[in-house]
Amino acid sequence: MTTIGESLQRVDILDKVQGKTVFGADLSFPGILYARALRSNFPHAKILHVDVERAKRISGVVTVVTGQEVAQYGLFGMTIKDQPILAVDKVRYIGDPIAAVAAIDEEAAEEALSLIRVEYKELPSIFDPVESMKPHSPLIHENMMDYEHTPVAIPLAGTNICSHFRLLAGDVEEGFSSSDEVFEDTFTTQAQSNCCMEPRMSIAMIDSSGRLMVWSSTQSVYAVLRGLSELFKIPQNKIRVVAPPLGGGFGTKLYLKAEPVAVVLSQRSGGRPVKFQWTREEEFTVPTMRHPSIIHLRTGVKRDGTLIAREVKIIWDTGAYAETGPLVCRNGSFSSPGPYKIPHVKVDGYCVYTNKIVSGAMRGFGLNQPMFAIESQMDIIAERLGIDPMEIRLKNAVEEGSISGSNQKITHTALKRCILEAARVSNWSDRQSLKAGQSSIARGKGIAIMHKGTITPSCSSALARVNGDGTLTLLCSTSEMGQGAHTVLSQIGAETLGVPFDSVNVISSDTDITPYDRSTTSSRSTFHMGNAVRLASLDAKNDLLQIASEYFEASLDELVVEKGIVYPKDRPSDGLSIEQLIKKHFGGAGTILGKGTFLTHGGNLDPNTALGDVFSVFWMYACVIAEVEVDMETGTVKVLEVISANDVGKAINPINCEQQIEGGVLMGLGYALLEELLFEKGKVLNDNFTDYKIPTLTEAPRVIPLLIEKPHPDGPFGAKGIAEETVVAIAPAIANAVYHATGVRVKTLPITPEKVLRGLKEEGLAR
């Protein structure tokens, strides 16, 4: 292989470091208008009246629109159609849009907003999902049972529970009866903001032929296409959605965000381009964030550490609208037993409305919460039983042919190799907690493992075009958002066709140009789109070889394509470049086209037990070992080193995998120690990067990425996705390391100095 396995420089990197990349915020069009939205100040209130008359009279304002005026479009939503374009009868969180303005500049739009008068009647608000679940709680969506919803959302009538997921495998009560010990713990996790460097935006306009054009910072142009088509009742081929390169996504740039408001404003402005660019404050206060959760965990074990039974109850605080919540609830709850062999399992997941900003997809998609709980409890169990934390994981971890706690038959896993390799590199067997001495610094190491599935079933299609000069163009809807997907896809295309890496370019994410892809999410692009690109390139190569076989009078299997040259195996010196072959065959010029579609099957789970089908076409696995220092005086945790051994299948571009691991470490470290959206009566208090802390280079630990290769037979060249592996396991590894260093077990994320100090005081260890 010539390009697969090579750490080639990312195709987008030079433009990015030189500041040349054109993001959505940089886009403009002649006659463009600027949109702003008036957002609710109340977490839950009836809208009595909206007066926009004074706003309309501001010079430069082209249109002002209220919820009532676009109520005819009804509701939209990814899993449950519960969300209006603009609030009609009531608002459900602080940030719910009520009215919107398009004006010739942002100042006029802002001034108009300030002149809109809204009369509210406050309603009782609920911020705590446990309260919200209680019977007779005031309903946030009175008509929930009338909403259109997908099978993934199973709402409970008369409640604020918009989705209930249940997994039943084995007989959990019998499991607990036959266990030697039963452990019961409750963990909670916080609201985390996605914190994309690029805020979300959308530009909508109506072109001269009446087609709706939308530029959008989205991870799925096709989800936006379908969402707008359904919402506005416009045929799909009368809409074009284009995604510029994204400055991060992490799940929040999925489905409809800024688009519906941009579209209605454009429609009301004679089709002029309308740009709805969210501010940093909106990034923090309007959808979506990572679900806060409460996890009740009960685990039955044999005295030798063998897991026998596990019961998980997770409450997912999904905020004011469902969005991806029911899917996060389903997928996160399904996988919550962890990557372990456990015969008896019961899981209940509840996705619960509250009067807060909407929770949604974020890197890890529902695994970060339960894996923090599971992996923290594994250490609690290990300690009680006197077993090494690494050994108890090795003992119970899934392996080839295992039935996992989620009742899935496991194949193609390198999890145990990940555990062993991480342990070896960290000298795990020699680990000792350095108790605080003179310096008041304690040191410890913690381990955690993780697993995660990918969205199944799902489909990716690609086109490959061999151009007249022998270069290769790949057309696909995978968004480049900093993850390096276009580099990996270029490598797959180059390797498959047999051309140099630098003669490949990728054109992406434009529904007029690039074929269907479900989304750039769920660590699926290398596997799914990689396969689609491989199939498309292979299809093009077959056509190329047909042409060559006529020219060389050789059969297809006698022909080789290498570095852009085609030759018969036995006559390498007779080779012709692809360019020459195209010129000869097409009488001057032509292109060779290839198409590829990769479709996975599964996900058809029994609605009562979640059994009966393949949940994921591949599983991600990783083992993380974190070493921390804890300042016993301040409670501050400093992460010194993170070893992350990842089951990658096959690393198409090793340095790219390593960078994914590094990014995962930092995002996981923020989740573990720093990040938390703070609310006061539903209002976000820290809607900026001064008050909301994310890790910077100061907090960055030494990262040792270990790529464990066990080729997946269905992956392109054996590759699996890895983007979400490391991030999921960081918080529990750090929590376990803090415990190892100090003896303090923090069960509530983030692990702030205050919580550590409180723990030290409780243990009588504080200095």
Add this chain to the structure above:
Amino acid sequence: MTTIGESLQRVDILDKVQGKTVFGADLSFPGILYARALRSNFPHAKILHVDVERAKRISGVVTVVTGQEVAQYGLFGMTIKDQPILAVDKVRYIGDPIAAVAAIDEEAAEEALSLIRVEYKELPSIFDPVESMKPHSPLIHENMMDYEHTPVAIPLAGTNICSHFRLLAGDVEEGFSSSDEVFEDTFTTQAQSNCCMEPRMSIAMIDSSGRLMVWSSTQSVYAVLRGLSELFKIPQNKIRVVAPPLGGGFGTKLYLKAEPVAVVLSQRSGGRPVKFQWTREEEFTVPTMRHPSIIHLRTGVKRDGTLIAREVKIIWDTGAYAETGPLVCRNGSFSSPGPYKIPHVKVDGYCVYTNKIVSGAMRGFGLNQPMFAIESQMDIIAERLGIDPMEIRLKNAVEEGSISGSNQKITHTALKRCILEAARVSNWSDRQSLKAGQSSIARGKGIAIMHKGTITPSCSSALARVNGDGTLTLLCSTSEMGQGAHTVLSQIGAETLGVPFDSVNVISSDTDITPYDRSTTSSRSTFHMGNAVRLASLDAKNDLLQIASEYFEASLDELVVEKGIVYPKDRPSDGLSIEQLIKKHFGGAGTILGKGTFLTHGGNLDPNTALGDVFSVFWMYACVIAEVEVDMETGTVKVLEVISANDVGKAINPINCEQQIEGGVLMGLGYALLEELLFEKGKVLNDNFTDYKIPTLTEAPRVIPLLIEKPHPDGPFGAKGIAEETVVAIAPAIANAVYHATGVRVKTLPITPEKVLRGLKEEGLAR
């Protein structure tokens, strides 16, 4: 069939009549600069010095560039690389660009132009191609023999002849010897301007990743792509060429026109978008126009009218640069013997440089000139031999299995049916010339036939995408320029897949999106791209049927797709919509892709005799009968009625065919009677629509289009191209009608009142 053969409304027509279509002139981008070119005032001169210093100092001017500064790129050209981006050492026609300016508005650019000083040294100029061909004529391109050229251009050393074409079939001298009579005539044709309503333009910019983006009013995005790639030495996938809808093309919007200057100005302006929009005056005075020609014709016949031998010598005045000239010379000369069986033929075509604006492609592509000559002489022969003009054509016209005068074996012709049908509808057998009586108006009818091949070999590729909602998107590089191509392609796609016509949309002419097409020229789109679209739609349909066959448990041949519904033949009520099938198969959403490439073979003629291969994959044929009134006092000719019977293969959209015929009648009428670029020492005198007359509704005759269907086995649903059929035969039909009315034979186009009056005087008939 549900859509093929239906006169469906053109998909682009509403936008066009409502003024909504966005043409190139309407495009703008933030930070755009406006380009203007300083053009030579001398037809032939050495450039001694160009001073741009004062121009550079004008406020708003961003860059000024001279030929010397871009001389490193060398020369470009479609058949002969003889043309610099900007003149370097000398100018060769009035209009040759010398320097160019990019400025923030057109006024600043114009002002800068006015301040550029050029010192010339005049050189002897040649405007007459006969003079130019003479030995020892001053050379317009001293280094012609060093130029890179394609095989179609065979220059003669030491001359101004940039291409000599020869056809030798049979033994022409023996043919003349065995003839009963030999006719010899000389005809001349004029310079005709393409007169697109939309002037040419190009916008070039360099995007953030360094790729060159070009929007261009071009009939072939791939010809521009390849031309710019070769000229600027940029890989093809680092360039993107997009063509907006065109306001006419007719051949002049082919290859590089405004693009190279736009590109160099953008390169020198930091990649900013630079728009080079030609003025109406530039449309008239810079490339290209229809070749003026001189045609010597010698024809030997038997007494019964049988054609025995024909010798044609055509001098093509190609102007200052070769451009498509050698190809026009080759194709026009090759087909110049006409659609007749003639055993002995000799043709010599000379493509000759002069110091005038460049001639190039224009609807008919080299056939309008010789067919005027041939069809005029056929009437001269018929009269001398006492044979009816219709009968002499019927007697000699090619039919199935004939060997034509160009030595081609003829198949799939409906020419004789065209002649008979036109004659029947016009009551030809009863025709009588109405000699002028009291009213001084004479009336007569003339007939002419035509043939024309299409560019062979050539290639068209297309993609078909069945969208998630069952709509069909076709991606192809066929430009919509008013000819209705997108409507016809939509019909072919809809019929092939089995979906309603209005669920199809066409995306076209963007080299990042749409696959290779040679060009939207040569009446080839319905045949070539129609086939590519048919193959792509069939490919998608096959994939759709695979999916359906699993669902219905039926074999492929038991399945029907009709109006977007798929059903097993024996269970029509079980049908599922394509949308439903996609949702089921792809687990929610997906697209089905189809690809199609259509490649024709031939054109590999012997360079000495032009024999030995298929010249054209199909031949166009038509018969035109024109009825005219001639005012014997003023010489003015008024065309009353034109009957055009056209061999269409199969009319995909009959009204569209009829509109092509109507357009051809008007353009042919202009050529016959009105249009002529007038030169004085190389300077165009009538560079505007006041002085250059094109037909308007006032001149429009009654048109009776007759579509003669004889399906072509290789055409999509039997269709052939027809866009150039009628236009070629109008001038000779009118010339013959004028003769029939008045007895005046005008051998020099256009047939102006002055020429008719002079003829009447010579015949003693003037009143």
